Amino acid sequence: MSLAELKSVCGSCGIRELCLPAGLSDEEVDLLDQHMSHRISVRKGDYLYRMGDPFRSLFAVSSGFFKTVLVHEDGRGQVTGFQMMGELLGLEAIHSTHQVCDTVALEDSAVCAISFDQFEQLGQLMRNLQHRFNKDMSREIAREHHLMLLLGSMRSEERLATFLLDLVMRHERRHQSGETFMLRMTREDIGSYLGIKLETVSRLLSRFHDEGILEVRGRHLRILNRAALAQRTEASES
Amino acid sequence: MSLAELKSVCGSCGIRELCLPAGLSDEEVDLLDQHMSHRISVRKGDYLYRMGDPFRSLFAVSSGFFKTVLVHEDGRGQVTGFQMMGELLGLEAIHSTHQVCDTVALEDSAVCAISFDQFEQLGQLMRNLQHRFNKDMSREIAREHHLMLLLGSMRSEERLATFLLDLVMRHERRHQSGETFMLRMTREDIGSYLGIKLETVSRLLSRFHDEGILEVRGRHLRILNRAALAQRTEASES
DNA sequence: CGATTGGTTGAGCCCATTCAACGAATGTGG
DNA sequence: CCACATTCGTTGAATGGGCTCAACCAATCG
Numbered sequence A, B: 001m002s003l004a005e006l007k008s009v010c011g012s013c014g015i016r017e018l019c020l021p022a023g024l025s026d027e028e029v030d031l032l033d034q035h036m037s038h039r040i041s042v043r044k045g046d047y048l049y050r051m052g053d054p055f056r057s058l059f060a061v062s063s064g065f066f067k068t069v070l071v072h073e074d075g076r077g078q079v080t081g082f083q084m085m086g087e088l089l090g091l092e093a094i095h096s097t098h099q100v101c102d103t104v105a106l107e108d109s110a111v112c113a114i115s116f117d118q119f120e121q122l123g124q125l126m127r128n129l130q131h132r133f134n135k136d137m138s139r140e141i142a143r144e145h146h147l148m149l150l151l152g153s154m155r156s157e158e159r160l161a162t163f164l165l166d167l168v169m170r171h172e173r174r175h176q177s178g179e180t181f182m183l184r185m186t187r188e189d190i191g192s193y194l195g196i197k198l199e200t201v202s203r204l205l206s207r208f209h210d211e212g213i214l215e216v217r218g219r220h221l222r223i224l225n226r227a228a229l230a231q232r233t234e235a236s237e238s
Numbered sequence C: 001c002g003a004t005t006g007g008t009t010g011a012g013c014c015c016a017t018t019c020a021a022c023g024a025a026t027g028t029g030g
Numbered sequence D: 001c002c003a004c005a006t007t008c009g010t011t012g013a014a015t016g017g018g019c020t021c022a023a024c025c026a027a028t029c030g
Helices: A026-036 A116-125 A127-153 A156-173 A187-194 A198-210 A226-231 B026-036 B116-125 B127-153 B156-173 B187-194 B198-210 B226-231
Strands: A038-042 A047-049 A057-063 A065-071 A077-084 A102-105 A109-115 A180-182 A214-217 A220-223 B038-042 B047-049 B057-063 B065-071 B077-084 B102-105 B109-115 B180-182 B214-217 B220-223
Touching: A026 A109, A026 A116, A026 A127, A038 A047, A057 A116, A065 A187, A065 B127, A077 A187, A077 B127, A109 A116, A116 A127, A116 B127, A127 A156, A127 B065, A127 B077, A127 B116, A127 B127, A127 B187, A156 A180, A156 A187, A156 A198, A156 A220, A156 A226, A187 A198, A187 B127, A198 A214, B026 B109, B026 B116, B026 B127, B038 B047, B057 B116, B065 B187, B077 B187, B109 B116, B116 B127, B127 B156, B156 B180, B156 B187, B156 B198, B156 B220, B156 B226, B187 B198, B198 B214
Parallel strands: none
Antiparallel strands: A038 A109, A047 A102, A057 A109, A065 A077, A065 A102, A180 A220, A214 A220, B038 B109, B047 B102, B057 B109, B065 B077, B065 B102, B180 B220, B214 B220
16 A cells, blocks of 8 residues: 655645645644544655555545546446645545545555544534535535536536646645646546546547647646636637 | 425424434433424425535425436536435535536425434534444445445446336335336436436337346336346346 | 557547438417 | 416437548657
C-alpha cells in the first residue's frame, strides 16, 4: 500500500483550512492530531489502496494528486474522480468492510491517514467535526450529481470545457494559478472520467488550441480565454 | 411542497428495518421518534422540494416512489436517482443552506421528515445512529460511482439491463416481487437517468421483449430470463 | 539503443440520435 | 357522454458525433 510513515500535525499544516480540520478550534485540532493522524507517502503510480483491501482508514490528501478508479468485472474501468490537497479519500468504502475501488497516486504524494473507528469516536466528542464531515460527504454526493449531468447529457466538447473549468477553480481555491497549470493525468484518464475516448480528448484539446481558447503543450496548459471556455460548457442553440 | 401531516412512529413502522432506524434498540428508536419524525404525504406529480428551497430536513421514503432531478442553467435536466421506501432524500443538500435539486413523487407517496439539526444532535447521543448514517451516505457515494461507470463506459443495451436488474434487486430486498412489477417512471425518466433518449429506451425494451427476456406491456414488466438479462450487462466480445 | 508509454491525427464506420408519423390512454370541459 | 387536447409510448428513416482502427511521432526508460 505505501512507504514511509512520518509524524505530522494538523495544527501546523499549511492546508489546515482546506482540509478536514477547517473551522475547528486549536484545542480540537490538537485532539484530532493526538488521536489519529499520521502521514503516509505514496509514490507516483503506486496504489494508496486497492479494491478488496480491508477498509480501516480515511485519507486526507496532504500533497500530490490521485485518481480513483472503479473496475467492473469484465475489466472495464471508470475513473470516478481526481483528488488534490485537502480532499478526502475512502468515503465510498465506509459502508463496507473492504475497499470498493482503487486509488492511485498520479504524482509523488502524501496523505494523512485517519482511523475511521477513532474518527467516529472523535465525532461523538466534537460536534463541529462531525458536522464538517457530514457536509464533506454531502458535497461529494452533490459533486457526483453534477458529474452525472455531465455524463448523461453533455456532448464531448461541453464535457471537456466543464472539466477544465473545474480544474481551474480548484487550483484557484488552493491559491495556485488557474491560468497556467499542469495536467497530472493522461488523456486516457481524462477520457475515462468524462466518458469519451482519449482520441476525442486529444482532438478537442487541439481544437480549443486552434481556436485560441487554450495553449496546449503536452500536459502544460494555459487558459487564454476563460469566457469562451465557459461558453463551451453550454449547449449551443442552432 | 406538500399536504397532510400525520403523526407517526418509527417504532411501529413496517419498514423500520429497511430505514434509518435499522439496528437501533427500542429505546433508541423511541428517542428518534419523540424528537423528530413526522409524516408528510406527497401526491403524484408534486414536488417534495425544489432547488433553492431552504434546506432544513432529511426525508425517509415511507411509501411510494420519487425521482431526483438536477437542472442545469441551460434547462437540461438529469434524473440523478429513483428512491423507494426506506431510502433517504436530501443528502445532497446537507453541505448547503438550500436544496440543490428537485425531488418529485412519481406516485402518491409518504415520507418521514427529520429535522437535520435535531438529527445531528441525536447523532451525538447515539453512536449507532451516527454510524448508520455515515454508512448510508457512503453507500450513496458508492452507488453513484457505479452509475458513473454505467454512464461513462456502457452501451445503451448494457445500461438498460443494469437498470432493470437493479430494480429487481431493490424490489426483492423489500419483499416485493422482482419478477413482476410496475415501472413507476416514464421512458423519458429512464432515458435521462441512463443518459440515453426515450426512443432508445423504447426500442431496447421492445428488443428485450422480442428476444423473450422480458414481457413488456406499457409500464408492466415481467422478467422472463434473468440470466440473459444479466448477460446483457456485460460488454460482448466479438 | 530498442522498447514502451503517451499523444496526435486521419479515414471510415456504427450506434444512438433526430425528426417524424402514428396509436393508445387519460383527462377536461361542454 | 362525447369531443378534444395532452401525455406517453412505439416504430421507421436518415443523420451525425464520437468510436475504431491505424499510422506516426516524441519522450522516457531500462
